[in-house]
Amino acid sequence: MNYSEICARMPWELRSRIQAETVYAPWLGQGYGLEDIWADSVVLETIFNQMGPDERTVLEGIVRDIGSELFDAARLEKSARGLLSGAEMKAGLAGLLRKGFIFAFRKTWGELVYLLPEDSFGLWQQIMFPELAVVPPDGTALSGIEPIEAVKTDIRRGLFQALVFAAQQELKLTQNGILHKKQLQKWLELIPLNETLLQGTTIKYAYADAYPMKAAIMLDMLLRLQLIVPDGETLKLQSKALKTWLNRSVNEQHLVLYSIWKRLTLPAEAWLQHAVSLLERSDHGHWFSPLGLLTGLERQGLMPVPAESGLEERLGRLQQKWLDPLAAMGWLEKGTEALGGRVHYRWCVRLFQASRTPQESEEPGRFMVQPDFEIIVPPDVTDEVCWELCCIADPVAHDQVSVYKLSKASIRRALENGRTAEEMAEFLEAHALYGVPDHLLPAIEGWARPFGKLTFVNTLLLRCDDEETALTVAKLPGAAPYIQEAVGTKDYIIALDDLQPFAAVLEKAGYMPGMPLLLNGKNGSGRGRSYPKLADVNLQEDEADAEFQLSMDRGLIYSRNSAHYLQLESQLPEPADLYPDLKDIPPMWLKDYRTYHVSTRKEIVEKAIEMKTLLQVRMNGTDYRVAPRKVQDTRGTWWMTGVEQRKDRLPQALEVRWHAGEWDEMKLILPGINDKY
Structure with missing residues (x-):
């Protein structure tokens, strides 16, 4: 559990008590908030150096031997390694609780357990073990490392394709609440995750008998990001959340997805958490070996002593539980030495290092429209542009450089989703790097010309029992705006969207109209599939600029850490307590x-x-x-x-x-x- 989640649950009395700690006064006086202080390694190190010996020793034991894992008093006593008496440990823990470095949670039967916020673990690791570093491989090994498989795509792009699929197909659910098999099979073809590399994960999730692991992971991300929400018998795409997500930079999107994955799957063992944190500080694009990670930990005394398992077993656990799944997501690249075959990894996404990405650049990328109706899309084209392109063209290839193709069928799909030929032409001309070939726009116009000459209209027929009833209904107060036209002497055409308000008028007059079962399986207003036009989605300023809100209580994957289900303790212990x-x-x-x-x-x-x-x-x-x-x-x-x-x-x-x-x-x-x- 991160500080953001804890702060969202924190009562004002607890926040006030923590803010009253004298160590925070200099920074609060400068306009810092508690969240700012807890995220600033320089401020934390200053406070750490001012702390009493009991607090420091207790915190060092927690970071070294427990990590960001729920613990009780017995586990805390073990982490002290005999350096403190029981009373000193209690006093040290109480001081950490008063500073908000550790938080207490109460179980149903009243027992207290404690937690170091997950996003503070890496900061404390750097403060307490400043010399901790990955031991690099020798030059000979570095010169002969070959990627096992080139990273062509990643979970961010897979999530984008899943959103496009949801907009084009509408995700329908069975009575058991799962996707239909045929639709699921089509969707699985779009998910780029390497399931072989995911085999070492120990995640558990709902509907495990129906969903392969990669489908569960993708659905879980979509639900937690609130990009789709259950709505009756469908999973409905949320236009505002979609626009907010696509407005984020590539780095921000990757970091949010990694954060979700880390919260759900962070290993329980402290030494593995240290390996994860050290990995996050490793340089982008530089090969490292799992052995180099463990050697770095061992030199700082962060490996369990005596050894709970052999070196090979630890290396296997590190790879299977963490490194291989990150490679499956496209965040790490996996390679082997030409001589010896030892495995190495390297970051292929800049998750933790500030850098300008294509989506953040002042000049967004443009695509190339080819005479054969193909459109070549470089990686620096923004997600918003790609979203609209997916509405009017069909994908041919997804890679670092993707290819789409215009066709009569794709233009019809765009027309059915509210685009006009003029809007499509303007879109292509606005984003084409070298312009649009002369013959393409007339072709689009020709394909679009027959559209709309004839239209099936999705309306309702109000059938009255007899002519007298029909005349009475037409004269009811408030009925006229909802009656579009009469059909014969007993029936009226009603707009689909007017069903609920017109039904309320009829019920007020004493009628009890039978309600139809609409195409979406609900009694109410139903619409066909709709591909959101982001230009028409209005975001308030605070919605566009706010941090992307995660819903950690939604999703399919069960969180391993149970702190989310426990009550945050609001009382802080005084020394006399x-x-x-x-x-x-x-x-x-x-x-x-x-x-x-x-x-x-x-x-x-x-x-x-x-x-x-x-x-x-x-x-x-x-x-x-x-x-x-x-x-x-x-x-x-x-x-x-x-x-x-x-x-x-x-x-x-x-x-x-x-x-x-x-x-x-x-x-x-x-x-x-x-x-x-």
């Missing part, structure tokens, strides 16, 4: 150093063990912090065994075993209450 028994502790135990009787010392040590907290002990003029683990009675006296907690949090923590009278003074330490040296 961490210690329910605080009122029962004698105040003097928490104040200055004191010399206590041996029996009182034992009570304090046992209380520290019970609360999983610390003791501050002075012995021979030196101060020590100890997390006591047990008290052992021996021959009328007792010993304390514990772990010395150093300021530097070194993993080589020292175990200590001290006699009851071995130290001079002591006090109980409760992190967040009295833990300042």
Whole structure:
């Protein structure tokens, strides 16, 4: 779950509490919002360096060993690797919750679980492990890498073709809510995803017995982007969402699609999440090996120790769960060494690096209209132009450079979808790089001339029981605007769009008209298929400029992360909330150093063990912090065994075993209450 999704669910009280944290004051005063702060690596690093040692250690453990995965208190304790006492972990976690670096969610039975927002993981990785990098292959390997299969298309282009298909064909559903087999088969031919490379994914989705994986992925993207929505027995194309989507740059579209895929399929293991984040920072167009990714992680201590599996198994999991599916989507290119056959990958889409794309350039690309009625479309032609071109021409080939062809059938399709011969001619002349051959426009005009001479009109017939009823209906108040003409003495022609309002007039007059079952299978206004004309779709300024809104609760693929279904916890813990028994502790135990009787010392040590907290002990003029683990009675006296907690949090923590009278003074330490040296 990303910050944007969490912020959309965040109550105002929680936002206000987080904004009240003093560390945010300098940036909030400069006009930053919380979302801006959480997305700025420089600001986050500044705050990280100001954080207390408990917060830093807890956050480092989460990023290193848990990642962006729901976790509970037991998992958190394991990630601390013995560097913190239980109370220190609670205090550190509470500080992270108050800063909005970690969020709490409440399960149905009341248990709290916690989450590091997914889009902050990569930022924290860079802050905590600045030297992390992919180990590049040697020069010999680089010179002999050949692509296994040239990347000709990608999921973005496949999504575009799916939208064209939905506009031309109308996606009809069976009673079970799935596409009809014949229509699905035609649609599958347009989806460019390589299913062989998708086999390693573990996604689960609805209607798995009816839809192949690539169909489910494409439908899922369309539904989450709200480009199509269920409407009775069809999946209906949404014109406003379509125009907003096609207005986005190529990079923006790829990034949105990648974001959806990542949210649905991000691996649970922290080391794989580190590999994903490191991959996102890799240079575009440069070959890297999966081994180079894992070697980079291992050098920074980000691989599990002891090893949960062998190197070959880890490499296989990395490739099958993440790298191969990205290659299937057309984001990565897969290649092998000429000698040795080792697999390498490289980015073939600039997902994370700022760059001007053809769709962002000031001069959009143009197509070439050929004398044989073919139209050659380079990759820099905008999606909006391609959309209209798909209405008037048929696709011949989809590649980096695509080919379309004008025909009598394609011109008729355009006419049936509201285009005129004049509009088609203007469109071709406006976007043709070298103009339109002289004979093409007269041909289009000739094909279009017979259209409209005769027209089947989709209207309704209101049939009255007798002539008297027909005369009465015609005289009803409000009926005249809906009656187009009389047919004989008992029937009237009614426009299809007027069915519902005219029925309301009749019902108000006391009639109960029988309603027809229309062509779309519904009682109401029905239309034939319609290919949206984007020029006629009006977007408000805020709709055109706003971030594209995802609907993560729609779609076919089941999200692996259950945080979407849990309640966001709005209460933030105060330091005193961490210690329910605080009122029962004698105040003097928490104040200055004191010399206590041996029996009182034992009570304090046992209380520290019970609360999983610390003791501050002075012995021979030196101060020590100890997390006591047990008290052992021996021959009328007792010993304390514990772990010395150093300021530097070194993993080589020292175990200590001290006699009851071995130290001079002591006090109980409760992190967040009295833990300042």
